[in-house]
Amino acid sequence: MASTIVAFELGGREVEVMVKPMTTLQSALRDQLGFTATKEGCRQGGCGSCTVLVNDEPMLSCLLPVEDVAGQRVTTLESLTPTQGLHPLQQAFLDANAFQCGYCTPGMTMLAQALLDHNPAPDRGDITQALTGNICRCTGYGPIVRAIEVAAQAMHAGEEGQPR
Amino acid sequence: MSPDLNVVGNSVGRSDGIGHVTGRTRYTADRSFPGMLHLKMVRSPLHHARIRGIDLSAAERVPGFVRALTARDVPHNCYTILGLIGVEPEEEFVLAEDRVRFKGEAIVAIVAETEAAALEAVSKVQLDLEELPAVFDVEEALEPGAPIVTHWGNNTFMFEGHPCRRVRLGDVEQAFQQADYIVEGVYNTSPIEHAPLETTGCIAVPEANGRYTVYTNTQALYFSLDNTAIILQVPGSQLHFVGGTVGGGFGGKVDVIVEPIATLAAMKTNRPVRYTYSRAEEMQVSSTRSAWRIYVKDGVTRDGHIIARKVTSYADSGAYSRQTPYALTKHAANAAGPYAIPNVAIDAYCVYTNRQPTSAMRGFGVTMASFALEVQMDKIAEKVGADPWTIRFINAYHDGDMKPHRKLVEDATLIETMQAAATRVGHELPDVFRSMTSAPRDAGHDGGRS
Incomplete structure (x- = not known):
């Protein structure tokens, strides 16, 4: 079948990929654009390691045909990382050692960003509920939950400290 | 990393921490090489069977098919991972020869231009298998008349001539x-199943100097290199294994399963070859x-x-x-x-x-x-x-x-560990156990035996 060109916004810039039908966003990001922070754990929607944001909503990029994001705004961990230093979520994950092998970290971080966009002051129950689709096999959920709590506080304090 | 090495007693950040939180850590499957081929495996659909024939003709006609590898292509096809530390006999086949012994056993490796083409060609390989009785219970396997799994006539590993x-x-x-x-x-x-989030995999890359660089997520880098050298009958110096970044292992990535056949495919095609397990293979085929x-x-x-x-x-x-x-x-x-x-x-x-x-x-x-x-x-x-x-x-x-x-x-700590556990859970121990130590019995501590 013939390929088509799909254009979307990735981390604030326009990108175009030429894809066969049913190519996933995960594949376009990793194999064509070289954005490999988005991981492949299962390629069947079961582990959450490929979570990206589409128009600020968390999506499993392994199940998402790239045609579906045409004209949409896609955010991956690469574009969450500031030019200098770390995003508060990244800093909190680092400080809390909220990873062992690190393979679930990108998906966890993107999901946490989506959670905090919706709910800047989540309680522990909100966080664990949000994380139910993301698997960490090194059993590091405790530090991950704590990191998100810390990041939420840091981001909240940061917002209050800045003139609006 | 503290340049003065003055780290004892201090908390030291992980050297891979920034890479993990920014997504810049490079796991095996994050690498790609120009002209990279993809290897997928034809596996046994039966638990135990004799292989009567393999027909590759339809697979070879799939667009993007590059080549197939069977047992005949593997220089030293029967091996034992622990052979490196003197364990015998050699008993596992890189690719099955006359018999398959478990559902999912590797029979034919297909190398193709894309992963999709490899999967398509795998689906087109025709196997002629004669199903044999299978055994799934340890004690049934030891009964007289049980189907024999090994190639030496009984179903136990022999420890210095003994069945146990x-x-x-x-x-x-x-x-x-x-x-x-x-x-x-x-x-x-x-x-x-360990179910690591990153599935088992490697990429073997031919280099201009005749060596092969193998990027792998093995937990046992030199074990994998040495076994690959034995299986492919090449000097270890021809292989350069790059590892150390493992997306979850837990023991599941110490076997030498993907590297030898991927490296062989790279040798036969003179192109980089990627062989990574699908999630289904990780769950149903890996140890x-x-x-x-x-x-x-x-x-x-x-x-x-x-x-x-x-x-x-x-x-x-x-x-x-x-x-x-x-x-x-x-x-x-x-x-x-x-x-x-x-x-x-x-x-x-x-x-x-x-x-x-x-x-x-x-x-x-x-x-x-x-x-x-x-x-x-x-x-x-x-x-x-x-x-x-x-x-x-x-x-x-x-x-x-x-x-x-x-x-x-030496260095017994059961008693002290139990004492600490009792304290942690608020369990009151009698004095005789509270004062007990793991010290030798003749040192005046009789362990409460008197």
Whole structure:
């Protein structure tokens, strides 16, 4: 079948990929654009390691045909990382050692960003509920939950400290 | 990294931490190379079968097909992972020859321009298989007339000519006669898949100087390099293995499964070749923790001292042994538990069945012994009407005690660990146990035995 060109916004810039039908966003990001922070754990929607944001909503990029994001705004961990230093979520994950092998970290971080966009002051129950689709096999959920709590506080304090 | 190496007593950040939180850590599958080919495996749909024929003609017509590899292409096709430390015999086939011994066993490797083409060609390979009776239970596998899995005629790994790893101390049968109680138990555990978030995989890249660089997520880099050199019959110096970044292992990535065939494919095609497991392969083909069946028979005195322990263990190795014989040896050394028991007999069998091969996983061999023995300790406590803490304190081994496999106990900490645990959970221990130590018995501490 013939390929088509799909254009979307990735981390604030326009990108175009030429894809066969049913190519996933995960594949376009990793194999064509070289954005490999988005991981492949299962390629069947079961582990959450490929979570990206589409128009600020968390999506499993392994199940998402790239045609579906045409004209949409896609955010991956690469574009969450500031030019200098770390995003508060990244800093909190680092400080809390909220990873062992690190393979679930990108998906966890993107999901946490989506959670905090919706709910800047989540309680522990909100966080664990949000994380139910993301698997960490090194059993590091405790530090991950704590990191998100810390990041939420840091981001909240940061917002209050800045003139609006 | 602290340049003055003054790190003892200080908290040091992980060197890979920034990479993990920014997504810049490069796992194996994050790498790509120009002209990279994809390898996918034709696997046995049956648990046990004779291979009568393989027809590749339809697969070869799939657009993007590059080549197929069968057992004939592998220079040293029959190997044993632990052969590097002297374990014999060679018994696992890189690609199946005349027989498949488990569902999912690799038969034909297909190399193609894209992953989709490789999968398409895999689906087009026609196998002519004659199904054979299969066995899935460790004790059924040892019965006369059971289907034979191995190529040497019985279903046990042979430990220096014996069908099991044996440990003997004292005389258990005589001690059972003197015991006030006999306490018996049988304990079964299930296989467990490590399910690392990153599936097993590697990329083999031919270099201009004739060497091959293999990027792999193995947990055993040099084990993999050496076995690959043996299987491919090339000097180790021709191979350069790059690893160290593993997206979850837990013992599941110590077997040498993907590197040899990917490297062979790179040699045959002179192109980079990627071979990574799908999630289904990781779950259904990769090694698991062994399933175990453990029989324990204890002779116990009225006051709760264990005077005899007989353990008969069967580990389900699956179709190939991989690291399981090593697990059996560790198991046999630990199957009496951290207890001072004067009469012990242990028979530990590594049994072949037609299940997926099993191998290393976090404390393999020992973890299962601990599960069985600690449930057994609670049963003993119930039988003699004693507190479960008491049973463990009065039987705990001390420094200087002789373990059943003739090693003196050193650095024993069971008593101190139990004391700390009791404190943590708010359990009040009697003074005799609170003041007990693991020091040698002749140092004035009798362990509460008097």
